[in-house]
Amino acid sequence: MTGRGRRLPVDYDGLHRKYPGYMRGSRFARLSALLVFVALFGLLIFALGRFEFSFARIAYGMQRLGEFARLMFPPNPGTQLHLYLKGMGETLAMAFLGTLIAAALAFPIGLAAARNVLPNFLAHFLIRRGMDTVRSVDTLIWALIWINVVGLGPFAGVLAIASTDVGALAKLFSETIENVDRKAEDGVIACGGGVLARIRFGLLPEALPVMASQILYFIESNTRSATIVGIVGAGGIGLYITESIRTLDWDKAAFIIILILITVAAIDFISSRLRLAIIGTRAAPL
């Protein structure tokens, strides 16, 4: 390690001539990279200016945050521990049921949207775009819509999570089914299998484990979204976190945040274990 920083006697010019592509990029490439960089940062600065960003405001905010943080310790649920635990239970139930309902609905839709099951361009296009529309509406907006139907409470949250995820899961399912190896299906066709046999024995054995792991992944990420649908009144812990922050009960807020952290970590752990068992690799299904 004594020679660190000392240059070795190397014929740099010769190397440059020999491998022009591996040395400095062309002037054009460097210039365009610089331009992209400047454009990205220019937009950032423009936006921050539009939002009346100022360091004085940030400093003021940081000071207030410091005060809040002091008030957060020690975290303390007060007399409402049972309410918070019930809220957390509701949150978990909403994530679990919402994802399962979404998966049950997305399964037939995903099959219909897969090109190797239903080779119809129009159907493929319509279903995909329709699912994209459903997906592009945020869970909280769906929650507001469902509250109009079934009233306040966790049931609206279940339906909201299910609505958003039908779109996302149907798209993922159809892509999974399209990526299945064709050989098993060819074998079933060669044996004289009909459409249903083709799906059941040719596609599903390979696609189901991947789908199951995708469902688990969604339960995991929905635990996070189920913590916040309560902000608009759709049940779960979100109601209590909003309440405690609005009334500036920072010790309660800190307690709820810690409760959320622990729950999310536990669900992550369980679901990554289950995913590992189902699929056998660490690869995250994205």
Place this chain on the structure above:
Amino acid sequence: MQRLRSSYERSVAVRRRQGTLGLFVLIALIAAAGYAGEVSLSKLWAHIGNFTGYFSRIVPELAFQTFATDLDEWMWNIGRWVQLIFDTVLIAYCGTILGFIGGFSLCFFATSNLMPSRAVRFSARRLLEFLRSVPDLVFALIFVYAFRLGPIPGVLAIALHSTGALGKLFTEAAENIDMQPVEGSRACGGGWLQTIRFAVLPQVLPTFASYTLLRFEINVRGSSVIGFVGAGGIGQDYLEAIRQFHYSDVSAILVLIVITVFIIDIATERLRHSLIGFETP
């Protein structure tokens, strides 16, 4: 042949038993969750009319003969809404860029192959986990009190949450690199920063960029509702329209949001595909 058959049947029986057991556990879980989630199918059935009714109420009255004026009436506040949606996208953009900077600067400290110190690795991972697990809306709720109402708390909330989410993905990408260039750089006497710059970055940058674009998509959706707690963007106007039953406004804003998300999705998908093509020439 007989042995083969009996062993096949045995293994099938084991799988069947496991499957049935799994099914029972699943049903029990669903029942428990249904109880906790106050699921009531009768309520859903009784009020499902409200769902379709709600949609038919928010659908604007657009007649073919008077299409132009109807459209004009429906989108009466379009100037303000478009500006708010522009703000929404900008909030997502700033949050994503700042989150990229945060995740990028933290991720290398959390990798098992590039960070030799266990203590640093542990604390970097816990920090990313914390940032990722707290939803951006909760950050926004707190920041609204610290930084006052407006888009700035929204930007900061999305930036913090994105730092956690991107940091985790970046860490995984950096852990899966080919280690040979790293060894080469170290053998040439390169320091930690030089190794990152010349041996790691060229391998991970396309992946990082693609994850960041995906995050931007997610953040656009997130920033559309961050106004619910007063942190800027279209959310506040939308919530007001819903709460005060301005039905045609609800549909107008919803349509604008969906269109925006669509455009952003398609644009980032294009960009990501060209990035992937760039990655494997």
